[in-house]
Amino acid sequence: xxxxxxTIATPTALREALREALAFPTVDDTxxxxxxxxxxxxxxxxDSRRQRIVISQTTVSLVRWFGLLVTGLCVMIGVA
Numbered sequence: 001x002x003x004x005x006x007t008i009a010t011p012t013a014l015r016e017a018l019r020e021a022l023a024f025p026t027v028d029d030t031x032x033x034x035x036x037x038x039x040x041x042x043x044x045x046x047d048s049r050r051q052r053i054v055i056s057q058t059t060v061s062l063v064r065w066f067g068l069l070v071t072g073l074c075v076m077i078g079v080a
Contacts, residue, residue: 011049018042 026032
């Protein structure tokens, strides 16, 4: 990501953390709850990363840029 190039593949650190969390043996309800919350947080982090990459690769169409320009001009005329 730092170089402007990113793939949707799972990063090694998050993948390892998720693997460790899934392999962690639970004894009581407290540990089960903690394990569930850790797994949910890691999955949310992975999903957020995927969404950021997808959004960063999208482009804005020429029609939208033109609409934004016209809107800006209308606002400037309205204020003046």
